[in-house]
Amino acid sequence: MSEATDLAERAGDRDPRVGLRAVAALRRLLEQLEAVQVRSARAKGWSWQEIAAELGISRQAVHKKHGRR
Amino acid sequence: MFERFTAEARAVVSGAAEQAERTGSDTIGEPELLLALLDRTDSPAAAALAALGLQARRASVADALAAVRRRGGVSAADAAALAGLGIDVDAIVASVEREHGVGALAGGAPGRRRGVRRRFTAEAKSVLERALRMAVARGERALGDEHLLLALTCGRGPAAVVLADHGVTHAAVLRVLDADGGRRAG
Numbered sequence: 001m002s003e004a005t006d007l008a009e010r011a012g013d014r015d016p017r018v019g020l021r022a023v024a025a026l027r028r029l030l031e032q033l034e035a036v037q038v039r040s041a042r043a044k045g046w047s048w049q050e051i052a053a054e055l056g057i058s059r060q061a062v063h064k065k066h067g068r069r
Numbered sequence: 070m071f072e073r074f075t076a077e078a079r080a081v082v083s084g085a086a087e088q089a090e091r092t093g094s095d096t097i098g099e100p101e102l103l104l105a106l107l108d109r110t111d112s113p114a115a116a117a118l119a120a121l122g123l124q125a126r127r128a129s130v131a132d133a134l135a136a137v138r139r140r141g142g143v144s145a146a147d148a149a150a151l152a153g154l155g156i157d158v159d160a161i162v163a164s165v166e167r168e169h170g171v172g173a174l175a176g177g178a179p180g181r182r183r184g185v186r187r188r189f190t191a192e193a194k195s196v197l198e199r200a201l202r203m204a205v206a207r208g209e210r211a212l213g214d215e216h217l218l219l220a221l222t223c224g225r226g227p228a229a230v231v232l233a234d235h236g237v238t239h240a241a242v243l244r245v246l247d248a249d250g251g252r253r254a255g
Binding site for chain 1: 192
């Protein structure tokens with residue numbers, strides 16, 4: 001049995017492992033979603049300041065993370 | 070940290086950076102480390118993977134990793150766990166791709182940003198740290214590519230899921246490494 005079907009079956013058992021794994025996966029997905037949206041905003045001419053304001057973080061933080069692209 | 074790495078382990082790390090460049094990924098993550106590990110020949114990890122029959126299934130592993138990258142780092146097992154929370158990852162991927170193009174969540178287009186120094190993801194960094202701890206725990210002086218393989222298989226990231234789906238579990242790797250070590254000692 002693949003791990004995917006195994007986990008799907010356990011999802012109903014309130015196994016903490018499934019919930020924790022979901023959070024970790026969501027974090028990975030979130031990082032990629034953020035990268036996509038920042039790239040898109042930059043391509044549309046948004047400043048780092050404007051992007052940072054929408055993300056609710058400092059301009060320095062957003063530039064440090066995404067500035068090289 | 071890298072001073073204790075063997076030449077083979079260093080080759081995996083630099084190979085991972087090359088993989089990221091090839092696929093256009095903005096970061097070096099678990100998928101890139103695993104692809105680089107699969108490229109190795111004549112190393113402890115290559116011998117272990119060959120013993121487990123993985124070398125012949127490299128294309129299948131690469132396909133599974135490509136699917137993970139397209140989902141933004143989410144493995145099939147992760148997607149099942151997220152479905153339990155009511156989050157449909159495929160629907161998210163489809164809507165992002167509709168707006169930003171196919172492969173948008175994989176982070177960049179192939180050939181983009183050549184020669185740029187890419188950073189390791191937090192997940193990839195923790196693979197390197199785990200590998201170091203494993204070398205120490207096994208009483209081995211240097212960190213070899215077999216420790217990177219052990220670290221990838223015992224994690225909760227996408228590499229472990231893809232490897233397990235191809236029959237390469239942490240226990241299986243330990244078994245072939247210890248069998249090989251026993252032969253060498255004897």
